[in-house]
Amino acid sequence: MKRAFFILVFFIFLFKISPAQERDKIYVIAYIIDGDTLPVISLSEVTIEASRTWKNKRTHRRYSRLVRNVKKVYPYARLAGMKLIEYDKIIANVDSDREKKRLMKQAERELKDEFGAELRDMTFSQGKILLKLVDRETGETSYQVVQELRGKLVAFFWQSIARLFDYNLKVRYDPLNEDREIENIVRMIETGKI
Numbered sequence: 514m515k516r517a518f519f520i521l522v523f524f525i526f527l528f529k530i531s532p533a534q535e536r537d538k539i540y541v542i543a544y545i546i547d548g549d550t551l552p553v554i555s556l557s558e559v560t561i562e563a564s565r566t567w568k569n570k571r572t573h574r575r576y577s578r579l580v581r582n583v584k585k586v587y588p589y590a591r592l593a594g595m596k597l598i599e600y601d602k603i604i605a606n607v608d609s610d611r612e613k614k615r616l617m618k619q620a621e622r623e624l625k626d627e628f629g630a631e632l633r634d635m636t637f638s639q640g641k642i643l644l645k646l647v648d649r650e651t652g653e654t655s656y657q658v659v660q661e662l663r664g665k666l667v668a669f670f671w672q673s674i675a676r677l678f679d680y681n682l683k684v685r686y687d688p689l690n691e692d693r694e695i696e697n698i699v700r701m702i703e704t705g706k707i
Contacts, residue, residue: 560700576694578638580707583698586635586643589628594650596624597658617662640680642695648686649699656682 542553567573600620607613635643644655651658659682660668672682688696701707 560704562697579642579694580698582636582639582642583646583695584702584707586639586646587699587702589632589643590646590650592628593647593658596620597651600662621663637679641684644680644682644684645686645692645695646699648684649688649696654683654685 543550544553545551565576567576600617603616604613607616632643647658648654653661656668656672659671668682675682686692686695698707
């Protein structure tokens with residue numbers, strides 16, 4: 514115990530704090546284990562990435578195209594997540610099914626007016642990435658979102674149309690295997706690296 518007290522006094526004299534530095538103090542929780550005082554500090558997450566090497570120009574171009582597509586689509590997926598939360602709050606306050614339907618149709622019209630042209634200009638691969646990122650942001654597939662908001666029949670209709678064009682509204686986001694590259698790109702976007 515004397516040793517711990519001596520170490521504490523030593524650090525106080527070593528790091529003498531002036532009045533200007535007084536407001537820059539950081540207090541942390543400390544545990545004493547076997548006579549050692551151990552501070553407990555939460556650190557932010559750090560991602561370590563290896564530098565990329567490309568087998569050939571084709572794989573580099575493919576990756577660059579994926580980065581460009583994810584950068585274009587990711588804001589829409591984030592917006593979809595925020596809008597879904599907003600609509601869920603609105604629907605939770607409504608009791609009648611008729612009013613819920615009216616609100617959802619109104620929301621759909623607003624979204625079409627605001628983003629319809631931009632979404633129609635997306636490429637095929639951007640559309641597939643958008644479906645996966647919507648699942649990432651909302652935790653539900655696009656099919657489940659449509660089914661929740663518009664009903665089973667409407668969801669079945671849109672899934673049938675999507676399948677004609679080789680899309681699948683029921684596709685799940687798999688950040689550990691199939692969609693690992695997309696997840697890495699999204700994390701770089703979120704941290705401001707790209």
